[in-house]
Amino acid sequence: AQTVTQSQPEMSVQEAETVTLSCTYDTSENNYYLFWYKQPPSRQMILVIRQEAYKQQNATENRFSVNFQKAAKSFSLKISDSQLGDTAMYFCASEQYNNNDMRFGAGTRLTVKP
Amino acid sequence: EAQVTQNPRYLITVTGKKLTVTCSQNMNHEYMSWYRQDPGLGLRQIYYSMNVEVTDKGDVPEGYKVSRKEKRNFPLILESPSPNQTSLYFCASSLVSSPEQYFGPGTRLTVT
Numbered sequence: 001a002q003t004v005t006q007s008q009p010e011m012s013v014q015e016a017e018t019v020t021l022s023c024t025y026d027t028s029e030n031n032y033y034l035f036w037y038k039q040p041p042s043r044q045m046i047l048v049i050r051q052e053a054y055k056q057q058n059a060t061e062n063r064f065s066v067n068f069q070k071a072a073k074s075f076s077l078k079i080s081d082s083q084l085g086d087t088a089m090y091f092c093a094s095e096q097y098n099n100n101d102m103r104f105g106a107g108t109r110l111t112v113k114p
Numbered sequence: 115e116a117q118v119t120q121n122p123r124y125l126i127t128v129t130g131k132k133l134t135v136t137c138s139q140n141m142n143h144e145y146m147s148w149y150r151q152d153p154g155l156g157l158r159q160i161y162y163s164m165n166v167e168v169t170d171k172g173d174v175p176e177g178y179k180v181s182r183k184e185k186r187n188f189p190l191i192l193e194s195p196s197p198n199q200t201s202l203y204f205c206a207s208s209l210v211s212s213p214e215q216y217f218g219p220g221t222r223l224t225v226t
Contacts, residue, residue, distance in 0.1 A: 004156075006156075009154070033213040035213075042219075043202065043219065043220040043222075044217070044219055044220070045204060045206075045217035045220075047214065050213070050214065091156060091157065093157075095213050097213075098211075100145045100147075100162070100164075100208060100210060100213070100215075101159070101162075102147075102159075102206075102213075102215055104149075104156035104157040104158075105156050106154050106155060106156045107156050
């Protein structure tokens with residue numbers, strides 16, 4: 001089974017600055033997916049970004065981008081031009097190809113300060 | 115609107131009183147799953163279902179039951195709730211062919 005580790009329980013960043021959230025994972029599979037989910041105070045789980053392991057190009061969604069290092073099994077999330085609305089818990093997750101078995105990290109609580 | 119709904123959103127109950135949290139999706143998804151979220155532990159899978167009448171245990175199934183009699187519904191049953199089941203519960207669904215899971219709004223359960 002895959003395991004996902006987020007080593008930063010809490011982080012903070014000033015509005016308009018850039019922050020990077022770390023995630024490492026362990027898997028014996030070659031094909032899998034990686035995700036970052038955002039959970040604001042409303043508790044809703046919102047998909048931020050997704051990366052297919054077979055793609056070398058790092059995924060990007062507007063201000064959100066990832067640094068996917070397959071050999072190092074690392075999948076960090078970079079948030080550029082941080083906004084107050086980015087304040088949330090962020091979960092890193094992995095899922096094996098054709099399996100639907102999603103595994104989550106413990107989460108990183110991000111606070112964006114004005 | 116494509117969505118996963120859960121009811122109730124909040125529930126406070128007492129030890130031993132049976133309860134059911136309902137989950138329904140309108141996207142014709144085959145796969146449905148229940149997670150619990152606890153501080154410092156992230157989301158952990160309780161049970162999942164690959165299709166109607168097919169269910170299986172996740173990582174933390176003790177104290178829970180599920181059923182999948184219809185494709186759209188996947189209720190979570192706590193026959194005899196205990197305080198250690200106080201948690202935030204999420205239902206999720208997806209197509210078996212797709213990795214993206216859609217989450218319900220969550221149910222905050224407190225067992226006293």
